[in-house]
Amino acid sequence: MNSIKRVILFGATSAIAEQTARQLVAQGASLYCIGRNPDKLTALIDDLKIRAGDTQCIDGSVADLTDTQQHDRLIDLAEHRLGGIDGVLIAHGTLPDQRACQADFSLTRQEIETNALSVISLLTLLANRLEQQQYGVIAVISSVAGDRGRQSNYVYGAAKGMVSIFLQGLRNRLAKANVNVVTIKPGFVDTPMTAELKKGGPLWAKPEKIAQGIITAMQNGKSEVYLPWFWWGIMLVIKYIPETIFKRMSL
Amino acid sequence: MSTPHSWNRLPRVTADATHTLTQRTASIPDDLPRPLLAHGNGRSYGDVCLTEQGTLVLTRGLDRFIGFDPLRGVLRCEAGVTLAEILALVVPRGWFLPCTPGTRLATVGGAIANDVHGKNHHAVGSFGHHIRALELWRSDGTILECRPEDNNGWFAATVGGLGLTGLIRWAELQLMPIQNPWMWVESQRFTNLDEFWSLNRYAEAHWPYTVAWIDCLAQGKAQGRGILLAGQHAAAQTELPQFKERSKRIPATPPFSLVNGFSLRAFNTLYYRQPVKPQGALTHYVPYFYPLDAIQHWNRIYGRRGFYQYQCVIPPREAEAATAALLETIARLGEGSFLAVLKTFGRKPSLGMLSFPRPGTTLALDFPNRGDKTRHLFEELDAIVREAGGALYPGKDARMPASLFQSGYPQWETFKKFIDPGFSSRFWQRVTS
Ligand SMILES: Cc1cc2nc3c(=O)[nH]c(=O)nc-3n(C[C@H](O)[C@H](O)[C@H](O)COP(=O)(O)OP(=O)(O)OC[C@H]3O[C@@H](n4cnc5c(N)ncnc54)[C@H](O)[C@@H]3O)c2cc1C
Numbered sequence: 001m002n003s004i005k006r007v008i009l010f011g012a013t014s015a016i017a018e019q020t021a022r023q024l025v026a027q028g029a030s031l032y033c034i035g036r037n038p039d040k041l042t043a044l045i046d047d048l049k050i051r052a053g054d055t056q057c058i059d060g061s062v063a064d065l066t067d068t069q070q071h072d073r074l075i076d077l078a079e080h081r082l083g084g085i086d087g088v089l090i091a092h093g094t095l096p097d098q099r100a101c102q103a104d105f106s107l108t109r110q111e112i113e114t115n116a117l118s119v120i121s122l123l124t125l126l127a128n129r130l131e132q133q134q135y136g137v138i139a140v141i142s143s144v145a146g147d148r149g150r151q152s153n154y155v156y157g158a159a160k161g162m163v164s165i166f167l168q169g170l171r172n173r174l175a176k177a178n179v180n181v182v183t184i185k186p187g188f189v190d191t192p193m194t195a196e197l198k199k200g201g202p203l204w205a206k207p208e209k210i211a212q213g214i215i216t217a218m219q220n221g222k223s224e225v226y227l228p229w230f231w232w233g234i235m236l237v238i239k240y241i242p243e244t245i246f247k248r249m250s251l
Numbered sequence: 252m253s254t255p256h257s258w259n260r261l262p263r264v265t266a267d268a269t270h271t272l273t274q275r276t277a278s279i280p281d282d283l284p285r286p287l288l289a290h291g292n293g294r295s296y297g298d299v300c301l302t303e304q305g306t307l308v309l310t311r312g313l314d315r316f317i318g319f320d321p322l323r324g325v326l327r328c329e330a331g332v333t334l335a336e337i338l339a340l341v342v343p344r345g346w347f348l349p350c351t352p353g354t355r356l357a358t359v360g361g362a363i364a365n366d367v368h369g370k371n372h373h374a375v376g377s378f379g380h381h382i383r384a385l386e387l388w389r390s391d392g393t394i395l396e397c398r399p400e401d402n403n404g405w406f407a408a409t410v411g412g413l414g415l416t417g418l419i420r421w422a423e424l425q426l427m428p429i430q431n432p433w434m435w436v437e438s439q440r441f442t443n444l445d446e447f448w449s450l451n452r453y454a455e456a457h458w459p460y461t462v463a464w465i466d467c468l469a470q471g472k473a474q475g476r477g478i479l480l481a482g483q484h485a486a487a488q489t490e491l492p493q494f495k496e497r498s499k500r501i502p503a504t505p506p507f508s509l510v511n512g513f514s515l516r517a518f519n520t521l522y523y524r525q526p527v528k529p530q531g532a533l534t535h536y537v538p539y540f541y542p543l544d545a546i547q548h549w550n551r552i553y554g555r556r557g558f559y560q561y562q563c564v565i566p567p568r569e570a571e572a573a574t575a576a577l578l579e580t581i582a583r584l585g586e587g588s589f590l591a592v593l594k595t596f597g598r599k600p601s602l603g604m605l606s607f608p609r610p611g612t613t614l615a616l617d618f619p620n621r622g623d624k625t626r627h628l629f630e631e632l633d634a635i636v637r638e639a640g641g642a643l644y645p646g647k648d649a650r651m652p653a654s655l656f657q658s659g660y661p662q663w664e665t666f667k668k669f670i671d672p673g674f675s676s677r678f679w680q681r682v683t684s
């Protein structure tokens with residue numbers, strides 16, 4: 001069991017990260033929250049401070065994470081405030097407008113910068129620190145969409161797929177340093193990111209449920225987790241449909 | 252998620268659109284169809300939280316605490332926070348909600364908009380009495396901070412304002428200190444209404460919380476028999492029992508109501524025969540205040556056709572006669588209710604223009620929806636309430652005639668000036684047309 005008492009959250013204002021933060025605080029953790037929107041971040045931190053006990057430290061800073069130049073400084077700040085790092089959750093992301101991306105490469109590039117490159121920059125720096133300290137957990141929210149490219153969503157899928165594969169390699173490397181690397185693959189989650197989609201039915205999960213799964217996976221040092229678990233079965237089927245058939249389907 | 256409905260699942264209406272709020276400072280997009288209506292957690296029994304046109308604005312995502320002063324017990328939070336979330340935060344720190352309805356799954360916004368009451372109304376008034384401030388967003392973009400001491404009418408219109416004055420974004424509550432999460436409760440059986448009145452008078456003078464449950468199927472000499480529960484927060488003590496919360500759920504909606512003459516008679520008789528504890532006992536606050544919340548989706552037992560709640564208040568002078576007449580009518584027409592709840596309100600005037608609580612006696616009953624039979628019963632009950640100068644509770648209504656609303660809420664025309672022109676509800680259209 002990893003004890004995760006000092007945690008950095010990137011994209012802390014995401015619905016999934018916010019629920020994770022609340023549950024971590026209830027378990028006595030100290031948090032450093034990084035978010036892009038200052039109003040949302042203040043509301044989040046004020047709320048967490050009220051939920052937290054006197055000895056827990058809750059702090060954070062505003063940053064656009066596509067600005068990779070800032071990453072090193074942010075991690076320094078967080079480590080300093082928390083007095084060390086036991087765990088990290090990287091949660092920020094955007095759901096691209098696939099059609100708009102098909103029409104305009106600059107949009108595609110932007111999406112890949114947000115969903116993949118900014119994450120890889122953070123991972124590079126965090127990996128080196130945790131490798132040195134010889135303990136810790138790094139969890140990243142990828143997606144089931146990264147398991148296979150589909151016509152409706154392949155820019156997002158490609159970015160998440162890049163993150164998932166990067167994490168595989170990193171896990172392989174950091175296993176030797178007693179550092180766990182956890183890839184989180186949620187299915188459909190009812191959050192602002194999916195506000196435009198029609199929701200309801202058994203495939204949709206609440207962010208608090210996903211948050212629970214994230215914390216358990218971090219504590220248990222899991223490698224890859226599908227959340228909820230049944231997406232493992234769904235993706236197994238989807239991954240094994242032969243390409244000759246897959247290309248004629250409209251997924 | 253699936254279409255929002257009210258707790259009694261009646262009426263079944265769908266708005267043109269729904270919009271989920273997650274940030275209190277975010278404005279509601281102009282291109283959403285109007286009128287708007289806030290929907291908290293849908294714990295009302297009827298259409299105050301529903302609209303057939305425009306956009307239902309879902310507020311549960313506004314669930315953050317904004318400020319808490321643990322020394323003075325002042326809590327500011329977003330309007331979609333539930334009472335359960337507040338209790339989970341403040342009870343371990345020695346504070347409690349000074350006023351709570353019989354469900355902790357109501358949101359703060361919903362509790363303000365219906366100016367809800369609890370078992371201690373006679374001691375502390377209703378929810379609005381404990382609000383220090385609230386923020387109201389109007390559809391023209393204006394933001395108003397309203398406090399009880401303001402005399403421009405906005406606070407009085409918004410407390411009990413049925414969501415019509417705009418969107419409440421946050422509120423500041425004054426909490427009440429407690430020693431521990433336990434209640435000291437005494438229960439006593441009474442064999443008829445006369446006995447209830449005398450027991451109740453005594454209990455009200457001595458206890459902060461009182462409420463009675465009535466077997467509404469008993470007739471003749473036993474008419475109005477029931478159990479009176481009087482409670483207070485337990486004093487500090489060295490040893491307290493263990494409490495573990497358990498919850499059950501009704502997994503699916505049966506095609507027909509499981510509540511029928513047979514199950515009602517059995518339930519009411521068993522409930523009446525339960526052992527009472529006149530010498531008192533410690534009860535944890537959760538089962539004491541929220542017995543029904545322990546069964547998730549209990550509203551499903553009424554089947555697909557849903558059910559009605561009928562809650563009226565009768566002024567003190569008429570209370571005894573009218574209560575007897577109401578119970579007689581229900582028994583005569585062979586209808587019955589699982590939980591008939593009887594309570595007297597105190598004299599503290601409510602702050603809201605349309606607040607339901609007022610001096611007198613309130614009776615609340617659930618009835619399965621049996622179509623014309625049920626509607627006929629309500630017409631007879633309405634006649635008694637009207638004659639006695641009483642009123643029905645909008646938060647628990649899906650059918651009252653416009654005339655009964657208007658006679659029960661004489662300030663409704665003054666209130667109209669405060670309605671946000673971009674807001675409306677099915678309830679309001681029904682009772683003002
Ligand atoms: C088991 C049970 C027991 C109950 N016991 C009691 C009781 O003892 N006493 C009592 O008074 N009531 C009682 N009720 C009724 C319940 O407390 C009220 O109906 C309450 O208002 C429900 O809150 P909600 O958040 O679910 O609001 P909803 O039902 O969703 O909405 C209620 C009203 O509030 C408005 N509203 C909601 N949020 C906002 C906002 N942010 N801004 C502006 N308007 C808003 C809506 O437009 C609507 O008019 C009980 C209900 C149940 C299910």
Ligand SMILES: NC(=O)c1ccc[n+]([C@@H]2O[C@H](COP(=O)([O-])OP(=O)(O)OC[C@H]3O[C@@H](n4cnc5c(N)ncnc54)[C@H](OP(=O)(O)O)[C@@H]3O)[C@@H](O)[C@H]2O)c1
Nearest residue numbers: 013014015016036037064065091092093143188189191193
């Ligand atoms: N919802 C789903 O169905 C689903 C499924 C699988 C995976 N996921 C993944 O889960 C994660 C969390 O998303 P969510 O569902 O919780 O949605 P969300 O609430 O919309 O969260 C996304 C968050 O990412 C932040 N963000 C975006 N770009 C950023 C940037 N450049 N710098 C800093 N922060 C940035 C957003 O900040 P702003 O508030 O400032 O915009 C927002 O807080 C994402 O990685 C998402 O891809 C979601």
